[in-house]
Structure formats: C-alpha cells, structure tokens
Amino acid sequence: MDSPNNVFTQYLKANGIRQSTQRDSILEVFLGTEKHLSAIELYNLVRRRHPNIGYATVYRAVKVICNAGLAEEVDFGDGVARFEHKYGHEHHDHLICTKCGKFIEVRQPNIEKLQEDLAKEYRFIPTRHKFQIFGICKNCKKYSP
C-alpha cells in the first residue's frame, strides 16, 4: 500500500497530474538504481529500455518525482544537478572528494539541533539544510602522499 509507486500515483491524482506510461517507466528506472544521477545520466539509462522517450520528458519527470517526495536534488558544486532517492531513505549529508569526485553519505543527528538553534536565533523557518564537507578521501590520500 505504501510503495513508492503508490505514493507517486497518489501524488499525481491529488494534484491533477496525469499518469503517463513514460513517467511510469522513468520512475521505474530511477527506483532501480541507487546512484546519484543527473538528468542526462538518467535519460541514458531510460533510453536503453525505452528508446523513444525524449530527454525533455526525463527532465520534466524527475521534477515531478521530486515534488512527489520520492527524490531529492543534490548539488555537489560541479554544475550539474543530481537526484537521489528520498523514499525510505533518511536524511543524510555528504563528504565529497575533490580529487576523484566520490562521495560518502553520512548521518549526523547533531546537525539537526544546530539547524534548530540557528533558526530560532534568527527567527528563521528552516525547511532543509545542506551540509557538505569537501576534501580528500581515504583512497586518494593513499595514492598521493
């Protein structure tokens, strides 16, 4: 009853958005990977199984999937928007290696309190935060001492 597909259908109905075969396919492919994909990368995956779905459709579908609460945009600062799963995934932040581009997902409950404290101090209503640590990962450190 509470599968991501149901959440999606529910969201579409509730907002008067039609359920198209293309969007269903795109959602299916997106759910089938655990990677942090850009729109183009997702498009290339989609194309394998569904060669006649256009890029614009993928681009627009990803936004709908985000609005439905199933995906979230992440920005690693390299000029392309990536998307990660949100359904069944608790909030996390990222350590990003500036050498190889790899990233590590980290959970850090203390940061939530930090957000609350700062927000309260400035009478700011927080909706989300972005915490990213840039640096050199374990592997890259090894190969360039």
Next chain:
Amino acid sequence: MDSPNNVFTQYLKANGIRQSTQRDSILEVFLGTEKHLSAIELYNLVRRRHPNIGYATVYRAVKVICNAGLAEEVDFGDGVARFEHKYGHEHHDHLICTKCGKFIEVRQPNIEKLQEDLAKEYRFIPTRHKFQIFGICKNCKKYSP
C-alpha cells in the same frame, strides 16, 4: 604591511603572475563592496569607473583574487557563482531565504567539531565545508502568514 593589497601583490610575485592595472582596479572595486557579487555583477560595478575593462578580465581576475586567498566562492544554489571577502573575515555559513533570496551570515563553532568528527570517522582529509540552511526569513514570514 598586511593590507589586502599587499597580500595580493605578494601572491602575484610569488607565483609569477603580473600585476596589471586592470586587476588592481578590479580588486579595488571588489574590496570596496561587502556584498556577495557574481562575476557579472562585479563587472557591472567595475565598468562604471573603468569602462574599457572587459568581462573576461573580471571573470579571470576574480579567480586570481580567490587563489590569493582574498575572496571565496559561495554557491547559493541558484546557478550563479558569487564571491565574498575572505580577508579579515572569519569563516561563516549562511541561512538562505527561498522566498526573497536574502541570506544571513552565521558563525557556529560547533560545526567545526562536527566536521572533524566525521572526517576522522571516514579517514577523510577535510579542506572546507559548506553548511547552508534554506527556509523562510523573518520578513517573508511576516508578509505571508
């Protein structure tokens, strides 16, 4: 002896980069404002006093100024890179209003410890972090209850 201009001159000398009148003018204009300017915004400011300095020169100068440690790039997620002073400004993070685009600069020492803890846990060598809280500011809250 330790003015930003001296830091700049030193940096240029130490790296075999020439000191041009254009770069000096651009640095001067940049230091003369406390705003978080994009390259184009800075270019428009520079143009007032120096109408024959081209955009490309401003674009390149900002990078040099960053490398000299006098400016830092900030990314508020709206697709344009902005630059803020670094000289004589301690590290801070930002609360960003998603309604009006305004931002609040905040200092939060605890976040440094958070960074260290996480880095140590993953044997990651951190160079910098980005902590941003998105939400609705005091003012925008007032005008849309």
Next chain:
DNA sequence: GTGTAAATGAAATTCAATATCAATTATACC
C-alpha cells in the same frame, strides 16, 4: 466514444562558464 487539457519529443533558446586568439602590455634583462 468524444472532447479537451495535459503530456510528449524534437528542436530552439537561454545563460553562465569557459576557451580562443590577435593585439596589447608588464617585466626581466641589457
């Protein structure tokens, strides 16, 4: 089934970032 408004896909547009290249200029050397 039919009408209609939303969705699609190919192509065009936008816009910041970045590259190119001939002309100009800073500086090391004499």
Next chain:
DNA sequence: GGTATAATTGATATTGAATTTCATTTACAC
C-alpha cells in the same frame, strides 16, 4: 631607457546544462 618575450587583455566564440516552445499525441473525465 630601450628591447625581447611571455603574460594579459578584450572581443568574440564555444560549451553544456537548464529551460522553453510548439505541433502532435495521449490520458481521462464525462
């Protein structure tokens, strides 16, 4: 101070992701 030369400049071109346009197709309410 003059000169060689390599860096810098500025106009312009290119790139690439994001976003829009629009004619055609399709979902779905009735």
